[in-house]
Amino acid sequence: MAGEPQDDCLFCKIAEGHIPATIVRETGTTVAFRDINPQAPTHVLVIPKVHYENAAELAAAEPAIAADVLREAKSVAEEDKLESYRIVFNTGSGAGQTVWHAHAHVLGGRGLHWPPG
């Protein structure tokens, strides 16, 4: 069921502590951890502890937790002293989504081109 932990979901397992990750922040509703394949000096994923397939589904069902994810993204950027940073929600396989549990990428620490390509 939406919002419930999924047995086959990597990020549910990280949120539950069943798979190790380099966790940088945790709140009652979110976990932030370093991406295993970083694309920038700071590349942190912020996830809700509840399982939704993507950010839009999360925002529709749990808007307060979607806001928590954004607040945590800002805190990650502050902790890494990023003046500029990018928050990305890949949504759908055509946009590069590979993990079907909502997550924000927080990227910074290098120049970020726009449009991203």
Ligand code: 5GP
């Ligand atoms: P997506 O492509 O779905 O937007 O992002 C998924 C991200 O999860 C990718 O950037 C990928 O490197 C990262 N990732 C995949 N498996 C793991 C893992 O086991 N641990 C961590 N920390 N990150 C992972």
Ligand code: ZN
């Ligand atoms: Zn999940």
